[in-house]
Amino acid sequence: MTGVPFEAGVRPQSGGAAVIDLRGDINATAEAALNAAYAEAEAAAPHSLVLNFTNVDYINSTGIALIVGVLAKARRGRLPLRVFGLSPHYQEIFQITRLADFMSIYADEASAVAEAAR
Numbered sequence: 705m706t707g708v709p710f711e712a713g714v715r716p717q718s719g720g721a722a723v724i725d726l727r728g729d730i731n732a733t734a735e736a737a738l739n740a741a742y743a744e745a746e747a748a749a750p751h752s753l754v755l756n757f758t759n760v761d762y763i764n765s766t767g768i769a770l771i772v773g774v775l776a777k778a779r780r781g782r783l784p785l786r787v788f789g790l791s792p793h794y795q796e797i798f799q800i801t802r803l804a805d806f807m808s809i810y811a812d813e814a815s816a817v818a819e820a821a822r
Contacts, residue, residue, distance in 0.1 A: 712734075717750075720820075725758075726755060731767050757794065
């Protein structure tokens with residue numbers, strides 16, 4: 705079975721947040737693109753990061769580890785991390801793995817970005 709190739713892009717927001725748009729499967733092949741997107745977002749000196757999972761259908765255990773790595777970098781940089789677009793299944797996974805204890809989960813981009821701008 706062939707997965708959906710991973711891509712990530714960064715969109716700075718007027719409120720000082722940076723949105724990282726994630727597309728495709730988050731697995732071992734996503735590491736370089738995810739790290740590059742994080743570095744690009746961090747270089748813009750945002751006061752908050754928002755991860756957009758709207759176009760992500762699959763995250764395996766390695767993908768969860770990569771997200772934990774993003775969380776660790778954000779915490780070291782004192783950047784609050786917000787996420788939106790998670791399917792109900794992955795919202796549950798984030799609860800079970802306790803990722804939700806360290807990042808705020810929102811239903812949509814407007815809510816996540818509005819909170820990030822506060």
